[in-house]
Amino acid sequence: MQYQSTRDFHKTVSSAQAIAQGICEDGGLFVPQSIPKLSWQDLEQMRKCTYVERAEKILSMFLTDFTAEEIHSCVQDAYTEEKFPGGPAQLSMLQEGPYTMYLLELWHGPTCAFKDMALQLLPHLLTKSLKKIQSDKTAVILVATSGDTGKAALEGFKNVLGTKILVFYPQDGVSPMQKRQMLTQEGENVAVCAIEGNFDDAQTGVKKIFTDSKVCTALDAHGMMFSSANSINLGRLLPQIVYYISAYCDLMETGEIDYEGEKVNITVPTGNFGNILAAYYAKQMGLPVNKLICASNSNNVLTDFLRTGVYNRNRAFYTTISPSMDILISSNLERLLSSLTASDVKVKDWMRQLSASGEYRVDDDTMAQLKSLFWAGCCDDNQTSAEIKELYQTENYLCDTHTAVAVNVYKQYAAVTGDTETPTIIASTASPYKFADSVLNAVVGSVSSADDFEKIAELSTATGTPIPAPIAALQNKPIRFHDSCAPAEMFKKALELTGADA
Structure with missing residues (x-):
């Protein structure tokens, strides 16, 4: 299988090249030329498999230039009992009034966030990819984070030979615990820097650094090359497909799914659109999905887009109690548009409009597809807090601020559509202790x-x-990082922290 740029379908690379490179040279994102298909028989075969076995099966369909032994090694090393006590993707069923919800708990890993599900695997995929493309360069993992990706990437790449990792985060845009997790990170190859701005400033800066010829030349002169651990990296996105398919197989095994082709809804709290894009890819592979429910907080740019077809980032930015979703530029939406339109020309033009004016409108055919696939809603901080309290009081279930957004929006969906019968998987993305206050x-x-x-x-x-043990352990760890810079200084800071400024 080959991967192509969302902005130029003529540029194709192997999965190893896509993972090593992170982002396309033209600023586009790598997408598969075609989506592999799963049959009902495939799902039946996977229902009794372990998570590791399911991951090997699904990843082998996308990573066709990796051997079965290489994929087995990567997956086995990523999803160990030590890293994911009790299992990496656990389901908890909640029955609240007319609502039956299956919370897919993706936060039982070493940093207590769903990003562990991919970022414990990505370092193994990346190091093997570098060997496949015969690169002896040190990979500099450049990351912009709204909170969870930063720590999960730092933890995944710490002391991995042949890599350095540099994380930029918004100074006042992450929770106190997320910040402490990053600033106390161990490892000889890690660096962390605050941005005097919001996540969009950090993400935009990182994308510009990736495609800046002077910075890339300076790295090359020092035997280094950029790669990414954000969901713009294919190696970060593909592992996320696995847990939606695995959750469905678990429901088959427990009898909750009891006939061939029975559909589920999938509700995902998302800001950068990566996590719900993985659910969309799972549906494209053949997973029986009724609706993909996109849940936003007060930064509801995705809700408005999926309802109207107009993407407009020219709006107020809110700092909320669900900070990992405080995003106005949703990078992975570009991949969805590429899939729906099968047109690099349209996507490139829309992204040009977004960069120039902060707004674009999709065509009628694309809008019709969006409405068929997705339902979108949002809620504010007061609704989020009320949902946390209600779930705890009625179900004795404690959830974090992002999961609460998803639960609230699912209930909105059920109330508007009357659909309370379809089994609904809700992505639970972080431990409540990451947002304890x-x-x-x-x-x-x-x-x-x-x-x-x-x-x-x-x-x-x-x-x-x-x-959680990883949270408790932070109390006695010393603060290691104190760097900060303005968004305009990110180029200079990237060279300085990687040692390429000499």
């Missing part, structure tokens, strides 16, 4: 301490839930 305030009604770790202890006491 907001969750504690929602459950208890007040926060009595200013100390982050006292809030965590109070949340555990109030709810009787255990503090």
Whole structure:
């Protein structure tokens, strides 16, 4: 299988080249030339398999230049019991009134966020990809994060031979615990820098660095090349397809799915559109999906787009209690548009309009496809907090601020459409302890301490839930990183922190 640029279908590369490179030279994103198909018989065969076995099956369909042994090695090393106690993608069923929800808990990994599901695997894929393309360069992993990707990428790549990793995050746009996770990160090949701006500033800066010829030349002179751990990287996106298919297989095995082709809804809280794009790809492969439900917070640019066909980032930016979704430029939407239109010309023009004016409108055919595939909704911080409290009081289930957005929007969908019968998988993306102050305030009604770790202890006491070991371990770790810069200084800072400024 070959991969092509969303902005020029004539440019094709192997999966190894796409993973190593991260982003296309023209600024586009790599997409598969075709989507491999799963039959019902394939799903039947996978229902009794482990998560690792399912991952090997699905990834082998996309990574055709990898041997079965290479994929087996990567997956086995990524999804160990030590890293994911109890399993990497656990389902919890909640029955609240007329709603039956299957919360797909993707946060049982080493950084307590769904990004671990891909970022424990990506370093293994990347190092093998570099060997396949016969590159002896050090891969500089350049990351913009709205909170969870940064820590998960740092943890995944720490001390991985042949790599360096540099993470940019918005100074005031992540939770205190997310920030502490990054600033205390161990490893000799890691660096972290705050941006005096929001996530979109960081993401835009990183994309510009990737395609800046002077910066790339400076890296090349020092035996280095850029790659990415953001969801713009194919190697980050493909592993996310696995957990939606695996969840369906689990529902087959438990009898919740009891006839061939029975459809599910999938609800995903998303800002950069990567996590829900993976669910879309799963549907394209043949997973029986009724609706993909896109859940946004007050930064509802995706909700408006999926309802109207107009993408407009020229709007107020809100700092919310679900900060990983505080995004106005959703990079992976470009991949969806490429799939729906099968046109590099249209996508390139829309992305040009977005860059020039901050807005574009899709054609009627694309809009009709969007409405057929997706349902979109949003909720504000007050609704998010109320959802956390209601789930805890009625179901004794404690969730984080992003999962609460997804639950709230699913209920909106059910109320508007009347569809309460279709089994619904809801992506639960982070431990509530990563957002302890907001969750504690929602459950208890007040926060009595200013100390982050006292809030965590109070949340555990109030709810009787255990503090995740990776969160508890942060308390005694020293702060290692203090760098910050303006968005305009990111080029200089990238060269400085990678050692390519000499």
